[in-house]
Amino acid sequence: MTGPVLAVDVGGTKLAAAVVEPDGTLRDRVTVPTPADGQKAAAALDRLAREVAAKGPAGRLVGLGVGSAGPLDLNAGTVSPVNITDWRPFPILDALRPVLPGRPAVLAGDGQCMALGEYWRGGYTTRAMLGMVVSTGVGGGLVLDGRIHPGVTGNAGHIGHIVVDLDGPPCPCGGRGCVEAIASGPR
Template sequence: MGGTKLAAAVVEPDGTIATRAVVPTPVSPDAQTVAAALDGLVREVAERGPSRRLVGLGVGSAGPLDPLAGTVSPVNITAWRDFGILDALRDVLPGRPAVLAGDGHCMALGEHWRGGYGDRSVLGIVVSTGVGGGLVIGGRVHSGGTGNAGHIGHIVVDLGGPDCACGGRGCVEALSSGPAIARWAVEQGWSPGDRPADARALADAARAGDPVARRAFDRAALALAAGIVSAAALIDLDDVVIGGGVSGAGDVLFDPLRAAVAELAGLPFVTRVRIHPSTLGGDAGLLGAAALAMEAARA
């Protein structure tokens, strides 16, 4: 569940996605409007699958969240504040476990499971409407004391930077999310013509050589690199896997990102971190959420 879209799938034990569906996240101040869209989506997918074989429900959401209470307060879904998402969905699969984790955790776990990272320490980053993250260390999600560890989008990388929706200032998300990148470019004089002024149009402009669009992605990559280098120094990471809609910009993002990481990193154990685009795309979060549900069912 994110600020742009809601996705659901039935996942087999080997990681095969049997059926899936996606809908836009409703833009509404009413919590139940957003919840109704999610409930309808999940029920539609569950009914397409063999419901008697479904062992549990895994939910990945933008944060912050409280996995024990089953509540979410996504920065980019303003209708939900301490919203009881697990309680709202339990009736879909009554009597079976329902677990909640951050969308970044689910993305990281999905990439780790299907990407062959073995015992390597992985930071997954989702760059989209916001910037989320999650950690897999020793083959297991590292969720921290409140379930919000790995939230790289809210590492401060610019002390004089723009305000962030989280209430902080100068966060990675405030400089590197899709809306932030496009907003800065428009402020610098970029125009998308007859297209929406979003990160996708900006990436196309950057690939075509537009200087403002290129500077916008360079600026975003530098902020993201600062967060990655800080995380690598703190956690001793092996790999960083980047997904989300903005990662679709490809080399326009990844070339300046790798260059900025190389420039900012100093210590040998920090410079060894490897940056990868997601190999699973939007499936990574679904697979990670399913892996958590399967684990809960086995417990």
């Protein structure tokens, strides 16, 4: 694929979208707070994506890339972010495809997107990298031989819900003592 893409980032605190050029340059970036209500978040995501797509090079956007807090179901194109409880599961690809009809749409974990971007633009020469995100939640992504390694479910490298303290605090995922319950930004 050559040409600019519409990139969308879904997190527990913010929704962001931008046009990304093939060299990685970001244009027309817009960010809004993530509404706590799932329906309002879905509407805000749609408005945000349409606003950025309209600013982009008319008709030149060749695809859509979505990075989201997880967990994900790549086969179904759904996300179930722990910090957006109404989105379990949310058909994010189906919701955003109408913004760029007929063009490819790809879903990955936000930590995976971060790791691949850092690997690509950071000049890494190693064959493998684990990138970690500590924000509203804790995520991660594996890059092996220059490509995201999603694993069978699309969640490989997502370390936030690994239990590290069996007697630890409750986590929004329903577990106890998860890395995210102990080490996320709000914690």
